[in-house]
Amino acid sequence: MKRYLWVLGFIACLCIGLSVPAQQNQGSRGTVLLLDIQGVIGPAVSGYVQRAMERGGDKGAALIILRMDTPGGLDRAMRDIIRDILASPVPVVGYVAPSGARAASAGTYIMYASHIAAMAPATNLGAATPVQLPMGAPPSPGEGEGKEEGQSSQEAMARKAINDAVAYIKGLAAQRGRNAEWAEQAVREAASLSAQEALELGVIDLVAADIPTLLKNLDGRTVSVAGGETTLRTTGMTITRVEPNWRDRLLAIIANPNVAYILMLVGVYGLIFELANPGFILPGVVGTISLLLALYAFQVLPISSAGLALMLLGIAFMVAEVFVPSFGALGVGGVIAFVIGSVILLDTDVPGYEISWPLIIAAALTSAAFLFVVLSLAIRSQQRPVVSGREQMVGAVGKVTGVSGDTATVRLHGELWSAQGTEPITLGQRVRVTGLEGLRLKVKPEPEEDHHD
Known part of the structure; x- marks a missing residue:
């Protein structure tokens, strides 16, 4: 029995010894998280x-790859992503x-912030001039920061925005x-580079046609991250693609300026309809949810x-x-206030973050058509003869059913009224x-000629 126990113990130790290197080898390979950034960079992308x-x-990922195809995006969302990259203990590859x-x-800013910058052939980067600038010519290289004599405030603000962007990307x-x-x-000249040119000028670290080639070329490189x-x-790394969750997808939908614009209109008009017609409930519920x-x-x-x-002022005027x-x-x-407000609603010129002109025109025309219908009904009701009250009696025609001195009895609207004539009247007269x-x-x-029975 002791001999059997020794044999079993030896076999168990051998299995444990063989499994430890395998586990260590599996841990050394690690996991690569692949994130896709496509389209305009906004709040949904930065949250994702x-x-x-x-x-x-x-979860101890060994590498994070940001695979990008973007025309740019909002400054705040970009800076949030860069802040996360700079603080990341896991190496980040901008690809x-x-x-x-x-x-x-x-x-381009995100590429400069990434620990490793890579590009596929036939790709490009650049054109990093801030687009949210006041009207006025962008400052040329070498000009000072201060406001020069004869320079407008808008040009000075443009100069400050350019210089801030230059300092930021040079720091990265x-x-x-x-x-x-x-x-x-x-930044200053909106210059752009192809992948090969960027590699030759030291803007990126390598060119790779696909993810496997990229991982092969990265093997053995040493990078400096937040932890050292x-x-x-x-x-042999395992690639795990990370998809946006439901919150990111919902935010991506409602953060579309056109969708947010429609939601606001539905919300405001829904609440107005509910307040004008208490008890319908559905317009109020839909309006509240849309407005939130x-x-x-x-x-x-x-x-x-x-x-x-x-x-909001334009909508209030139209309702009033x-x-x-x-x-x-x-x-x-x-209508005029509504259209002007719609045009300047978004304080940015970033492509993809503007409200569609057809949508603005459609909303304005719909509101104008509603007003036209309401005004037409109001004018028509004012021109219509009065059919109730004292006012509707004046001008009405009745028939004399009795005469007593200067007083007569007149049948009018099925009722008998006491009447006094301004001229002599006779029985049966209209x-x-x-x-x-x-x-x-x-x-x-x-x-009598005005009436034909």
Whole structure:
């Protein structure tokens, strides 16, 4: 029995000894998290990248790849992503792919911030000039920061924005050891480079056609991350693609300026309809939900407070036209304020973050058509004869059913009224009411030729 026990113990130790290197080898390979950044960089993209990086840090990912194809995006979202990259203990690779992709504007800054910058063949990056600039010519290289004599405030603000962007990207270039001189050209002159040119000028670290080639070329490289230096061992790594969660997808939908714009209109008009017709419930519920979603979207979008105020003022004027007849003055003013507010609602010129002109025109025409219908009904109702009250008696025609001295009895609207004629009247004669004193009518004979029985 002891001999058998020794044999079993030896076999168990041998199995454990063989399994430990295998586990260590499996751990050394690690996991690569692949994130796709496609389209405009906005709040949804920055939230998606932030959560993926947190997941990578918590689960011990060995590498994070940001595969990009973007025309740029919002400054705040870009800076949030760069802040996460700089603080990441996991190496981050900025990779412009597939062939034909680009990393323009905000994408260029993210490439400079990444621990390793790579591009696929037939891709490009650059054109990093801030697009959210006041009207005026961009400053040329070498000009000072201060406001020169004869220079407008808008030009001075443009100069400050350019210089701030230059300082930012040069700081990233210095931290990663990349070409700072070309980075300044990308900001001041909107310069762009192909993948091969970027490699030759030291803007990126390597060119790779696909992810496997990229991982092969990264093997053995040493990079400096937030926790210190680390050497990449990318051979045999497992690639895990990280998809946006439901929150990121919802934010990506409602943060679309056109969708947020429609949600706001649905919300405002839904609440107005509910307040004008209490008890319908459905318009109020739909309006409240739509308005809350729109407000959440506006919270993460660069909204102009003046534009939003003009839109709300325009809607208020159009609604007031229904209750306070101004013969179109409030309505026309409301439509004008609504259109102007819609145009300047978003305080940015970033492509993909503007409200569609057809949508603005459609919303304005719909509101104008509604006002036209309301005003037409109001004018028609004013021109219609009065059918109730004392006013409807004047001008009505009745028949004399009895005469007693200067007083007569007149049948009018199926009722018998006491009447006094301004002229002599006879039994059976038709008379027209000219006035009303208390409960006595003032009448005059009606010419017989005006009535044909």
